[in-house]
Amino acid sequence: MEEVFLNHVRKQWLVKPQISSVGSCCLVGIINEGVLYIANTGDSCVVPGRVERGAKDIKAVQLSSEHNASFLAVRDELRQVSRMIGHTYLKSSEFNHEPLLAWFHIRRPFHNPILCPEPSIEEHRLCKISVCYICIRWTM
Structure with a gap:
């Protein structure tokens, strides 16, 4: 996924340099x-x-962690490297200059x-008999 995005940025760099500032989860x-x-x-x-078993309600269980600076582990990781698709200007100096906007x-x-x-x-090992409703939560 990252390689496809990086190739797209390279092709668009001279026409749409701001694409190097775009990223996604x-x-x-x-x-x-x-x-x-x-x-x-x-x-x-x-x-x-x-x-x-025996319950009438659905219980929500968070199975993965966000890479969000509100968590101590992520703040510690931010002192090193954080995880994200895109934002190529933060991955390669090739995209960290004009015509990318100065800010x-x-x-x-x-x-x-x-x-x-x-x-x-x-x-996460799943139970043999389980009913599962998946909700993906994200922030922008």
Whole structure:
């Protein structure tokens, strides 16, 4: 996904340089042999609802964590590299100059990406009999 976006930015750079300041969250869930794998970049999370035995209500259970600066672990990570698709001007100095608008420029040269497209991956074993309602929450 990141490579496709990066190639698109390269093709559009001279015509639409501001595209290098655009980014997005990405959240993917895959179930394989009774295990739910969640890959996440950005400020989004998976919150399924499940019906527990003997209960009439649906219980929400957050299965992934947002990459959001309101969390201590993410603030610590921001001192290093955070996760996001896009925002190529923060990943390569190739896009950190004019014609990109000046307020996006990182003033000091950087050699390593400030953002990383690699997702955090979490695993959750599913019950054999379960009813699941998935809700994906995100912020803009």
